[in-house]
Amino acid sequence: MLGFKNVVSIDIGSSLIKLVQLSQSGGKIRLDKVGIVDNPASNFRPYSQKIGKGAIAQAIKHLLRKSHIKAKDAVSSLNGPSIIIQYLKFPPLSGKELKSAVNLEIQRVMLGRLNEVETDFQVLPQSEEKDGKQNILFVAVPKLMVRQRMETLEQAGLNPIAIDTDGLVLANCFLRLKNLAPQEDVMVLNLGTRLINLVILGKESLYFIRDISLSLESPLELRGEAVLGRIIEEIRRSIHYHEERGRKNRVGRIFLTGGNAVKLETSDSFLKVLGLPVEKWNPLKDIEFDPRKLSSGFTESKGYLLAIAIGLGLREKQP
Numbered sequence: 510m511l512g513f514k515n516v517v518s519i520d521i522g523s524s525l526i527k528l529v530q531l532s533q534s535g536g537k538i539r540l541d542k543v544g545i546v547d548n549p550a551s552n553f554r555p556y557s558q559k560i561g562k563g564a565i566a567q568a569i570k571h572l573l574r575k576s577h578i579k580a581k582d583a584v585s586s587l588n589g590p591s592i593i594i595q596y597l598k599f600p601p602l603s604g605k606e607l608k609s610a611v612n613l614e615i616q617r618v619m620l621g622r623l624n625e626v627e628t629d630f631q632v633l634p635q636s637e638e639k640d641g642k643q644n645i646l647f648v649a650v651p652k653l654m655v656r657q658r659m660e661t662l663e664q665a666g667l668n669p670i671a672i673d674t675d676g677l678v679l680a681n682c683f684l685r686l687k688n689l690a691p692q693e694d695v696m697v698l699n700l701g702t703r704l705i706n707l708v709i710l711g712k713e714s715l716y717f718i719r720d721i722s723l724s725l726e727s728p729l730e731l732r733g734e735a736v737l738g739r740i741i742e743e744i745r746r747s748i749h750y751h752e753e754r755g756r757k758n759r760v761g762r763i764f765l766t767g768g769n770a771v772k773l774e775t776s777d778s779f780l781k782v783l784g785l786p787v788e789k790w791n792p793l794k795d796i797e798f799d800p801r802k803l804s805s806g807f808t809e810s811k812g813y814l815l816a817i818a819i820g821l822g823l824r825e826k827q828p
Contacts, residue, residue, distance in 0.1 A: 515580050516583065516584055516822065517529070517573070517578050517580040517581075517667070518530070518584050518585070518820075519584070519662065519667075520817040520821065521565060521585065521658075521661075522548060522701055522702060523548065523701065523702045523703045524548055525546065525547060525548055525702075526546050526547075526565065526568055526569060527543075527545050527815055527817070528543065528544040528545075528576060528578060529543050529815060529818040529821075529822055530542040530543075530578050530580055531796075531823070534797075537796075537797050538685075538686075538796045538823070539798060540796055540797070540798035542803065543804055543807055543818075544572040544573070544576030544804055545811060545814060548568070549568050562657060562660060562664065563664065565661050566661050569662070569665035570665045570666060573665070575804065576804055581666070581667055582667070582668050582670050583668060583669050583670065584669070584670060584671045584672070584822070585658055585662060585821065586673040586674055586675045586677075586678045586817060586821060587650055587658060587672060587673075587674055588674065588676070588706060588720050589720060589722060590720070590722045591654060592648065592654075592674055593647075593650075594648055594719060595618055595646075596645070596647070596717075597611065597645040598642040598644060599614075599643045600641065600643070601641060601643060607643065607645075611645060611647065615647060618647070619649065625651060626649040626651055627649070627650050627651075627652055627672075628647070628648065628649045628650075629647075629648050630645050630647045631645070631646045631715075632645060632646075633645065633714070633716060634711075634716065644754075646718065648674055650672075650674065658672055659672065671824065675720070676707070676718040679697060679706045679766075679817060679820055680708040680710055680715045680718060681820045681823055682816050682817070682820030683710065683790070683816075684710060684713060684714075685820075685823045686792055686795035686819075686823075687764075687795065688712075689712040691712050692758055693711060693712065693758065694711045694751075694758040694761060695711075695760060695761060695763065695764060696708070696709050696744070696748070696760050696763045696764070697710070697764045697766065697790065698765050698766070699766050699767040699816055699817065700765060700767035700768065700769035700770050701768065701769070702768060702769075703722075703723075704720055704721065704722050704723075705721040705722075705723075705740065706720055706767075707719050707720070707743075707744070707747055709760060716751060717750070717754075719747060721740065721743045721744075723736065723739060737778055741782050741783065744783065745783070760785065762786045762787075762788060763779060763786070764789070764790040765789050765790060766789070766792065767814070770790070770813050771789070771810065789813070790813075791812040792812055792815055793811075793812030793815065796819070
C-alpha cells in the first residue's frame with residue numbers, strides 16, 4: 510500500500526498554500542481532493558512573528574473545510590537557504606559502518622551545530638567512473654524550521670507525521686510519475702514565486718538537488734534580463750557540477766513546473782540560452798482526476814502549482 514491513504518499533503522509556498530489528498534485505484538493514482546488559497550502571510554519566513562504562523566494555520570483550517578478534506582494526518586515540506594545540502598563520498602561500507610562514517614563527517618561539516626538541525630542522508634547511484642565510492646546526499650534542516658511547521662499544522666487541527674524538503678519531494682514526484690529512457694538524465698525546475706527547486710535525475714535515480722534562492726524582495730519575474738541571467742548561470746553551474754562528478758550521460762532535457770512555468774516566454778528563454786529541449790510539466794497529466802468532483806473553479810492548468818503537494822502525497826512510506 511502506498512503511504513498517502515488518508516493523509517493530506519500541504520505545500521506552504523510564499524504566495525500560495527496548496528492542499529491535496531490522493532488515493533489509489535487499480536494501480537492508478539487519483540487526485541481526490543484539492544485546495545489552493547493565497548498565503549495570508551506571504552512574507553512569512555521561519556524565525557519570524559508568531560502572527561504569521563497563526564494566519565497560515567487559520568487559512569489551512571478554512572481550506573480543509575472548503576475542500577471537504579477530513580484527513581487529520583498531514584505531511585509537509587520546507588525549502589530555502591537555511592537548509593544545508595552536501596554531497597559526500599565514502600568507500601563501500603556496510604549499513605552500520607556507513608552510518609557511523611556519515612555521522613563523523615556530519616559533525617565536521619556542521620562545526621558543532623549538529624544539535625540545532627534535523628539530519629538525514631541517502632545513498633545515491635555510483636558515478637559512471639565506477640571508482641567504487643558511495644555517493645551520499647546529506648540534508649540538514651534547522652530544528653526551529655521543523656518545529657514551526659509542525660506547530661502551524663497542529664494549530665490547524667492536524668497531526669504532522671512527516672516533514673520533508675521540497676527538492677526531495679519534487680524528485681520523488683517526477684520519478685514516480687514520468688517514465689524516462691534508461692540512459693537519460695534530465696533536469697526538473699520548480700519555478701516558484703521567490704525560489705527555484707532544481708533536481709537532476711535519471712530513470713529511478715536522483716543525482717543532484719539544490720534550491721536556487723535569489724533573495725528577491727518581490728516575486729520572481731523571469732522576463733527581467735538580470736534575474737534571468739542569474740538563474741541561467743546557476744543552472745549552468747549545476748549541470749557542470751553534475752557532469753564533473755563522473756556522469757557519462759549529459760542532461761538532455763529540462764522540465765519546467767511551478768507557477769512561473771506556465772508563461773510561454775519562460776520556456777523560450779531557457780531554450781534559447783541553454784540550447785536544450787525545454788518542456789513544461791504538469792503533474793496532473795500523469796494522474797487521474799475528475800474536475801467535476803474537485804473544488805469549484807479548479808482546472809487542469811493549476812496542476813503546475815501542485816508538484817510539491819502531489820510529491821508529498823506520493824511518499825511510499827509514512828512514519
